Amino acid sequence: MQFIDLQAQRKRIEPEINAAIRQVIEGGRYVLGPEVGELEKQLATWCGAKHAVSCANGTDALSLPLMAWNIRPGDAVFCPSFTFVATAQVVPWLGAWPVFVDVLPDTYNMDPASLERAIERVLAEGRLKPKVVIAVDLFGQPADYPAIRAICDRHGLKLIADTAQGFGCTLNGRHPSDWADIATTSFFPAKPLGCYGDGGAVMTNDSALAELIESLRVYGKVTPTDAATRNFHHDPKYLSVRVGMNSRLDTLQAAILLEKLKIFADEILTRDVVARRYSAAFSGKLRRVPSIIPGGRSVWAQYVIEHDNRDGLQTHLTANGIPSMVYYPVPIHEQDFAARFAPEPGSLPVTEAASRHVLALPMHPYLGEDAQDRVIDTVLAFNG
Numbered sequence: 001m002q003f004i005d006l007q008a009q010r011k012r013i014e015p016e017i018n019a020a021i022r023q024v025i026e027g028g029r030y031v032l033g034p035e036v037g038e039l040e041k042q043l044a045t046w047c048g049a050k051h052a053v054s055c056a057n058g059t060d061a062l063s064l065p066l067m068a069w070n071i072r073p074g075d076a077v078f079c080p081s082f083t084f085v086a087t088a089q090v091v092p093w094l095g096a097w098p099v100f101v102d103v104l105p106d107t108y109n110m111d112p113a114s115l116e117r118a119i120e121r122v123l124a125e126g127r128l129k130p131k132v133v134i135a136v137d138l139f140g141q142p143a144d145y146p147a148i149r150a151i152c153d154r155h156g157l158k159l160i161a162d163t164a165q166g167f168g169c170t171l172n173g174r175h176p177s178d179w180a181d182i183a184t185t186s187f188f189p190a191k192p193l194g195c196y197g198d199g200g201a202v203m204t205n206d207s208a209l210a211e212l213i214e215s216l217r218v219y220g221k222v223t224p225t226d227a228a229t230r231n232f233h234h235d236p237k238y239l240s241v242r243v244g245m246n247s248r249l250d251t252l253q254a255a256i257l258l259e260k261l262k263i264f265a266d267e268i269l270t271r272d273v274v275a276r277r278y279s280a281a282f283s284g285k286l287r288r289v290p291s292i293i294p295g296g297r298s299v300w301a302q303y304v305i306e307h308d309n310r311d312g313l314q315t316h317l318t319a320n321g322i323p324s325m326v327y328y329p330v331p332i333h334e335q336d337f338a339a340r341f342a343p344e345p346g347s348l349p350v351t352e353a354a355s356r357h358v359l360a361l362p363m364h365p366y367l368g369e370d371a372q373d374r375v376i377d378t379v380l381a382f383n384g
């Protein structure tokens with residue numbers, strides 16, 4: 001049994017994928033070729049945003065808006081500690097300070113009350129300037145965007161939706177980019193919408209921000225606004241007007257994603273069927289089964305349960321041929337690189353408890369009922 005079966009998906013659309021790859025190779029426009037522009041159009045349409053700008057990976061997607069907003073030493077960026085390390089690590093990369101916020105025990109997404117307390121604490125201390133909040137759609141479900149947006153508005157903060165695990169998720173039918181100043185995603189192969197290598201994108205309704213990010217992903221190249229407002233005495237193609245980076249999406253990856261996007265809605269529905277079947281079997285029998293925010297739709301990047309003897313359960317599953325993963329055994333604030341950014345002792349109790357109890361079970365759209373039953377029976381047979 002596979003934890004995530006990417007080969008089953010590849011077989012489903014093999015001729016289409018192979019034809020798309022061949023076309024790119026024969027077309028010869030390997031970086032930012034026409035498929036990249038087409039993908040950006042379709043990604044924007046998918047989540048009802050005005051703009052999508054692709055980039056090299058989901059980590060760059062997070063750093064690009066921070067660069068665009070000139071986030072620097074002395075700035076505070078609020079983010080969860082119970083997430084993949086990239087969410088927080090981009091902050092010190094730009095010299096700013098990650099301030100860790102606790103998550104809610106039922107959804108594992110940012111706790112608005114903990115965010116409010118963290119902002120108040122930073123303001124009271126006066127050492128850092130609150131600037132940005134990064135909310136994460138952990139395991140595929142949307143964060144509480146209405147509440148988080150309201151807090152950001154009250155304090156004049158920018159909001160990034162790190163939807164690397166949740167691209168395609170909705171809250172009351174709306175995508176994270178409806179609330180956030182910008183939503184970022186990753187096309188890492190294991191993500192619900194993944195490519196065959198690294199890739200990422202941002203989605204935003206802010207046209208000026210999208211233009212700036214297009215410039216930053218290619219060494220701060222001249223934007224249409226720069227060209228309209230300044231006189232250049234050289235071909236602007238070779239001019240850099242700001243410090244940027246090289247973060248472009250390969251055309252091959254865009255072509256692969258265009259094919260995968262055609263079956264993505266169907267795959268989300270199938271993941272939901274698997275999740276519901278798991279939850280019906282586990283409900284009331286485990287320490288915790290996933291619960292979704294009211295009005296939310298998860299894309300089920302992971303199906304995560306909790307068990308008092310998580311490590312014992314994992315050993316039992318492994319012995320019975322069932323793969324499982326722990327996301328995340330060490331919260332970010334306990335990682336070596338984050339030692340400098342230690343939160344107030346005791347301020348992240350939910351994060352610390354979750355990291356001891358969570359276990360992700362096999363989840364993908366091609367997990368048949370027989371395999372699901374094996375997972376269910378093996379989990380329920382454990383009485384450690």
Ligand SMILES: Cc1ncc(COP(=O)(O)O)c(C=O)c1O
Pocket residue numbers: 057058059060083084086087136162164165185186187188198199200
């Ligand atoms: C929540 C979250 N943010 C950011 C990233 C970074 O994406 P990438 O690996 O494409 O850089 C990931 C996944 O890897 C993620 O899960």
